[in-house]
Amino acid sequence: MGLCVLSGLAYLWHEPPTKPYGGTWLGYTLGTIGALLILWLLWYGVRKRRYRSNTGTVQGWLSAHVYLGVALVVVVTLHTGFELGWNVHTLAYVLMVAVVVSGLYGVFIYLRAPNLMTANLGAETLDSILLKIADLDRAMREAALSLPDDLFAQVEKSVRGTSIGGSFVRIFSGRDPDCPTARAVRDMPVIAKRLTGEQALVNKQVYTMLVEKNELLFRARRDLRLKSILDLWLFIHVPLAVALLAALAAHVLSVFIYW
Structure with a gap:
C-alpha cells in the first residue's frame, strides 16, 4: 500500500x-x-x-x-x-x-x-473410496446372481461399465452423463416392482449397495474435479x-x- x-x-x-x-x-x-x-x-x-x-x-x-x-x-x-x-x-x-x-x-x-x-472426503482418501467401490462391486455381483437376468444385467453394467476420470471435460465437470451406475439407480426400482418374497429382499440389498456406490462415485468425481481446478489454474x-x-x-x- x-x-x-x-x-x-x-x-x-x-x-x-x-x-x-x-x-x-x-x-x-x-x-x-x-x-x-x-x-x-x-x-x-x-x-x-x-x-x-x-x-x-x-x-x-x-x-x-x-x-x-x-x-x-x-x-x-x-x-x-x-x-x-x-x-x-x-x-x-x-x-x-x-x-x-x-x-x-x-x-x-x-x-x-x-x-x-x-x-x-472427510477422513478418507480417493484410494480408500476406490477400494470401497471395488468391494461393493464384488458384493453386488455375488448377491445379484439370484436376481432375474434383466436386474443382474443392470448390476453387471454398473460393475463393468462405470469409470472415474476420462476426458478433461468430464473430469472438470465432475459428472458422467452416461454413468451406468446412476442409470441403474434410476431404472432398477421400476424393473423390480414385480419381485416378491426372497428375490425382493435380495434386490433391496443389492439396490442399497448400488446407491452407496453411486454416492461414493459422486465423491470421487468431485475430488478429481477440485484437483483439476487447481491444476488448470497452474496451467x-x-x-x-x-x-x-x-x-x-x-x-x-x-x-x-x-x-
Whole structure:
C-alpha cells in the first residue's frame, strides 16, 4: 500500500516538459521498480519449492507475493503514463495484468478448494473410496446372481461399465452423463416392482449397495474435479508468467536500443 501511495504522489508531483510517460526520469524509476518486482514475484515460484530455505516462511512469502503483485499493477500503470498502443511494451503490460489477475484467482482457489476437498472426503482418501467401490462391486455381483437376468444385467453394467476420470471435460465437470451406475439407480426400482418374497429382499440389498456406490462415485468425481481446478489454474498462471518474463526482456532491450 505504501509503495502505491508513494508512486501516486510522485506521479502527481512530477512535472516533465510533456505529460508524464515512461521516458521521463520518473518513468524509468517506476519501470525499474516494476521490473525488479516482477523478477522477485517470479522467484516465489522457486522459493515455495525450497522447503529447507531459511529466508522466511512460505506463508509470509505468499502474503508479500499477493500485496506486491497488486502494487505492481499500480506502479507499472503509472510507468506507462497511461500511454498504450500496439507494441511489445503494451504486450508486456497486458501479460503482467493477466498474471496478477490469474494469481489473485489462484489464491482464491487455493483458499477454497482444499477445504472443499476435505469436506468432500472427510477422513478418507480417493484410494480408500476406490477400494470401497471395488468391494461393493464384488458384493453386488455375488448377491445379484439370484436376481432375474434383466436386474443382474443392470448390476453387471454398473460393475463393468462405470469409470472415474476420462476426458478433461468430464473430469472438470465432475459428472458422467452416461454413468451406468446412476442409470441403474434410476431404472432398477421400476424393473423390480414385480419381485416378491426372497428375490425382493435380495434386490433391496443389492439396490442399497448400488446407491452407496453411486454416492461414493459422486465423491470421487468431485475430488478429481477440485484437483483439476487447481491444476488448470497452474496451467494458465505459469505459462503467462513465462510469457511475461520474455515480453519484459524484449521491452527492456528495445528501450535500451532506442534510448
